[in-house]
Amino acid sequence: QVQLQESGPGLVKPSQTLTLTCSVSGGSISRGSYYWSWIRQPAGKGLEWIGHIYTSGSTNYNPSLKSRVTISLDMSKNQFSLKLTSVTAADTAVYYCARGGDSGVWRQWGQGTLVTVSS
Amino acid sequence: DIQMTQSPSSLSASVGDRVTITCRASQSISIYLHWYQQKPGKAPNLLIYAASSLQSGVPSRFSGSGSGTDFTLTVSSLQPEDFATYYCQQSYSTPYTFGQGTNLEIK
Numbered sequence: 001q002v003q004l005q006e007s008g009p010g011l012v013k014p015s016q017t018l019t020l021t022c023s024v025s026g027g028s029i030s031r032g033s034y035y036w037s038w039i040r041q042p043a044g045k046g047l048e049w050i051g052h053i054y055t056s057g058s059t060n061y062n063p064s065l066k067s068r069v070t071i072s073l074d075m076s077k078n079q080f081s082l083k084l085t086s087v088t089a090a091d092t093a094v095y096y097c098a099r100g101g102d103s104g105v106w107r108q109w110g111q112g113t114l115v116t117v118s119s
Numbered sequence: 120d121i122q123m124t125q126s127p128s129s130l131s132a133s134v135g136d137r138v139t140i141t142c143r144a145s146q147s148i149s150i151y152l153h154w155y156q157q158k159p160g161k162a163p164n165l166l167i168y169a170a171s172s173l174q175s176g177v178p179s180r181f182s183g184s185g186s187g188t189d190f191t192l193t194v195s196s197l198q199p200e201d202f203a204t205y206y207c208q209q210s211y212s213t214p215y216t217f218g219q220g221t222n223l224e225i226k
Contacts, residue, residue: 047163047206049215062214063120096162103169104210105153109162 002027004097004110012091012117018084022097022110029078030055035100036080038071040093041112048093052100053080087117121145121209125218131226136197140221142190142207151211154183154192157220158203166205167192199225 008020022036029036037052051061053071061069070083084091094114098106122145132138142152150170155163165174167183170190180195194201202225207218 046219047208047217049213049217060213064214098162104151104208104215105165105168106155106163107165107174109164112162 002099002108004099004108006095006097006110006113008095008113008115010114010116012087012115013119014088014117015086018082018087018091018115018117020082020095020097020113020115021079022081024078024080024099028075029073029080030075033102035060035102035104036071036073037098037100037106038082039096039098039106040091041096042090042093050082050084050095089117091115092117120214121148121212121216123207123209123216123218125205125207125221127221128219129222129224131224132197133226134197134199138194138197138223140192140205140207140223142185142192142218144188144190144209144211147187148209148211150186151209152183152185152190153208153210154181155206155208156201156203157206163206197223 003025005023012018035052038050041047051071053059068085073080094112096112097110099108100106124143126141152170154167157163166177166181171183182193184191205221
């Protein structure tokens with residue numbers, strides 16, 4: 001059973017770069033046809049898809065964040081990462097990593113990590 | 120972007136009730152519609168995929184229907200553990216988008 005676990009700083013200063021890592025266990029991120037995804041949820045609000053990276057390394061980002069987002073794979077560590085630059089308070093949210101299939105469905109999720117943007 | 124609109128935004132019901140949540144897409148999305156349940160402090164959990172397919176391990180009291188622009192999630196007989204927030208999500212095209220959520224509360 002594949003499991004995902006987010007890690008990274010819980011507090012980021014405005015204008016800085018948010019960096020999160022998702023560690024995957026129980027399966028290799030280099031195998032299969034999966035979309036390794038990031039999704040976020042501000043407190044008390046709905047879900048927003050940030051983007052994903054395919055097993056091949058190709059990426060797709062939400063246009064609303066595209067200029068600030070980079071998602072990458074680290075096959076050697078079986079991890080994938082999210083970088084979001086120039087953060088503001090509006091980027092404060094719980095960030096989830098998830099594994100998606102061809103149909104765009106997320107069956108496996110991390111437990112989520114809260115990132116607060118504040119000075 | 121495809122806009123997803125759920126109704127109602129909140130719903131009060133009792134154990135044993137049958138409830139239906141509706142999700143409408145701003146354009147046709149075929150059956151690329153999925154339903155998730157989220158409990159406080161937890162990640163969303165997939166219930167229904169491709170509009171009407173029950174995810175493995177999900178109780179059969181959950182069902183989904185619809186195609187095109189109009190979809191429904193039905194819980195045939197509410198159990199105490201079903202009180203949660205429910206989201207629909209489209210994967211017809213990126214950016215993938217979610218409905219705003221339906222908060223199902225105990226009456």
